[in-house]
Amino acid sequence: MATPNELTAMRRAIAISAQGLGTTSPNPPVGCVILDRDGVPVGEGYHLRKGDHHAEVNALTAAGERAEGGTAVVTLEPCNHHGRTPPCRQALIDAKVSRVLMAVMDPTSRGEGGAVVLEQAGIEVERGVLEQEALLVLGPWLHSLRTGRPHITWTYSVGVDEDNGDYRVTELRCTHDLVIRRNGVIEEGTPGGHGEDSFRVPLPALGEEPGKALHALTEAGARTVLIEGSSNEMARLLADAVDRLIIDIPCTPSSSGSTAASGPGVPDGFRLANVKPLGTHIRLTADRPSGTSSRSATVLAQDGA
Structure with missing residues (x-):
């Protein structure tokens, strides 16, 4: 179960993800907040446009070493493939976070999916955290995928x-x-x-x-x-x-x-x-x-x- 601090962080991640509306396409607008071991926010970031760093990488960069043992709160399942940027699930693994909360699962995720790979690396994963609220930003992108x-x-x-x-x-x-x-x-x-x-x-x-x-x-x-x-x-x-x-x-x-x-x-x-x-x-x-x-x-x- 998500803690009150984690729910607050997810709502913050949803809010900052909206900064990417109108520029991230064909990528999704995503936000991420990093909490340290004590549940204190130490970094945040969002995806701005395709080719730029994804939300998780921007948030981890802001957090630095304080991310180790902490929690990543992200509005969309971390990507599991190497495109113009490396896979975000690997960035989270390398940062040694202990827990990842995600709101919406990514229907474009390759292979087993970023969530499964994180779990295989020993990271605790929580899915569907404030999913409906995250859809306020991600809904049109998902609609486009669904309808073509x-x-x-x-x-x-x-x-x-x-x-x-x-x-x-x-x-x-x-x-x-x-x-x-x-x-x-x-x-x-x-x-x-x-x-x-x-x-x-x-x-x-x-x-x-x-x-x-x-x-x-x-x-x-x-x-x-x-x-x-x-x-x-x-x-x-x-x-x-x-x-x-x-x-x-x-x-x-x-x-x-x-x-x-x-x-x-x-x-x-x-x-x-x-x-x-x-x-x-x-x-x-x-x-x-x-x-x-x-x-x-x-x-x-x-x-x-």
């Missing part, structure tokens, strides 16, 4: 001039690999943020067939794509592949003098996941359960444009 295409988010505003609403989506861009702007231009969410030779921005002409468009986005190395604007033609082309909606709806004065949201809400086929105020708007986040059609999303955007 990027996780697609469509964001738009209802009842306002979207050309004046760019400030509301600026923060979203940097957490996605690719952004398809309202005019059809495709951009890297964080310009120059991805590793060399592992990612590219595809040509804007993705074709008129959803399957071919999704294939082009996947081949570019994207695991997450953000589509902007209610009138975006790519949103209509890829309507059945939209996994998440982020909708900004305006507020109107209520009878008590406060404000209340007005306009269309979440369309059929999506489940409300989050609601928060955003200046003069309310932001709705809704996810589509697996197997549910997204065509109703197009209707909502048309109604609110």
